[in-house]
Amino acid sequence: MGKLDLYTDKHLNQLRHLEDGLADKAVCSLLLEKELLSGINSWQEIPDSLPDIFPPAVKNYFEFFLKDHPHKEAPFIREAQFFFEKYSSMILSLLGFYSLPYTYAFGDGAEVLVRSRKIVENPGERLAETALFVLECYRPGAFESDKRVLMVLAKVRLIHAMSRHFIKKHAVDWDQSWGRPINQEDLLSTNLTFSLLISRGIQKSNHSISSKEREMLLAYWGLVGYYLGIDTKFWPASNKEAFELEKIIRKRHLKKSIAGKVLLHSLLNFYRKNLFRPELSPFLENILQYYLGEEISRILELNASQKLPEFFLKNLNKFSPFSQSAGNSTFHSIYKEFLTNTQKALGVEVGINLPMPRK
Template sequence: MVAEPTFIQSQHFKNFWEKGNGKQLLDWAEYRVDVEKFKKYAHLYYEVDDLGDEVVKETYLKLPYHEASSLIEKYSRSKISGDDNVPESVKKLFLQMQETPAWFNEDLANIGARFCMRSGTNALIILRDFTLMGGYDFAYLNKPLIFTGALKKGAVKRLKDTLEFWVNVTRENALKTNSEAYQLIVRTRLMHSYARVKIKEKTENWDYKNWGEPINSWDMIATYTGFSLVFMQGLKKLGVKISEQEELGVFHLWKYIGYLLGIPPEFLPENKRQAVEHLYLWSSTQNKGDEDSIHLAKALLDENLENTIYKYPFQRKLLLNLHQSMNWFLIDKEINERLSIPKVSVSAIFPKIVVQTNKISQKIFDLNNPEKYQKLVELGNKQQMQVLRDYIKHTPKDFHY
């Protein structure tokens, strides 16, 4: 099968790229995409992390769970060698992940990491209310979540896992072999493979023609473009300034994370033009939000009321209203309506406060002053780590590889 730009003439596609956030991305990148380039990436819709899948088949599907888990955990924490007596796929996976590619520039990745940290709680707002919520409008991208029963498990744990992953992989010097971030990447890579193998094993009605392979390489690139391109777009909306070097650093950081997750690195974007091209062409394979999208959006909103970080119901209701106001400030009106996100009466007030606060803080912490910049990095890191601690404390501890 070959992917097709099925929705390139659809109204929802045109509205996004000609009037909405897509147009802002094209303008920011100062780029107009050549549709003929679709053929260059189309094969990725039917390609997956075969090595990760083989590891799952040789460990979690053959061994008792605790044995498979111990084996993977052992080599996540300590280096594997070519002489180790383990399944060949396990050896290949860890030898690949342990090898730092020649193109990786640690200094540039650290510039991206420091930017992620200095964006503080702004980053967490964008990840939740713009990247994650806005992504639910890509109907086919979300099908693996539906088929693996993510809705039944609720959004609290899913948010905790995403937050834990993002915070750990975006710290300075975090991606060393066998580090905590590296271990989380191994878990995430094999979680994707396990979900894919199980979907293919148990699901008779997976629509390969329209949805591609479950958790395919192009969907993965689009997801991590959300962590780089769309993430920075959202921060710009909140008044956060981004230097050209920070911008390139964020892309480089996520290119390396994507490589560790088994995505072909030659297709991972290195700058905003490449990222916009990927997102534009990939989104032409995606239908607009459907009933599953609405359910996912509702689960994310309901998480505000279900999470026990705040003790009192009125606090949780206020938090829900704040997140809804951000949804309406950041995401296109048409998409908010399609996802059935209620509009709150004072929707513009909270975003305006955030934007103004960012403008003031960037004057106080002069971004061109290395010492003040570092203070902003430390402050942002402290904020993010506190939110993560709160989520870990208030989330059931039932994580499995």
């Protein structure tokens, strides 16, 4: 049965109360010595020799990233990076049309997201940061010769831990029935949006994707998940396992919520006012409904009043939220164009950095 025996309410209920001890301990130490945060933000790579001033919990955290990962020189690493170059524009489009709004339909997890002012007030920056994170994960040489991805993943994992810390400390309205904020089940679900959902989205966009390519993406995001602190014992190794894991999480948590509506409304307003070509605006909810499907669209109360023209369905990969062209063939040209377009659209340079708490 492989991992299918793990995908039960009993096991997933346990995961809702598990967080990430390594990162959480590091954040507790960092928040006592906030001046260390700006230094970490200045790093492009994790130094082989960590500063002596680092507290033990912070040293332990970064030393984890300096160890060899369990898939060293595995062929799926380069295969996934080549795959991204082939489908980059479509993948970046699917993040905005499918992966991100999908998360809003899961009521308990949406409660974490809605408590981030940036997501509600600056959804464009949030979407751009997510896209930048994906780009960094697919950087050629990542997890092998290029170590910059480890710095990005270390920051993202700490950002998760900081969010947990501040929600538990300041969110007096947090309902314990939602589980711990950014718990292990929610991390698994989010990782599926970058792997399983991208595979589904490519197929929905009338492009073929093989079973082998689907499992390659699962393996790649399993490696990403390893560095993000996910208990990889639960990460699916096969298409069947991924299907069953998403199915049970959907059954457990798909529900209407005020948080989900707030998040979707914010995202749609951003799309309408800022980045999309005018001809897309009347069909925006149709596009989301097409990818998300009937069940999730009903939960999010999408109002698709017009039929999606066939032209849009065939060319959605050309309508990236950040006007990414479909003609780029190298990662570096894709990356450069993305940074240029996001800065033009948002008026700020997009980056992945640890938030600096107020003194």
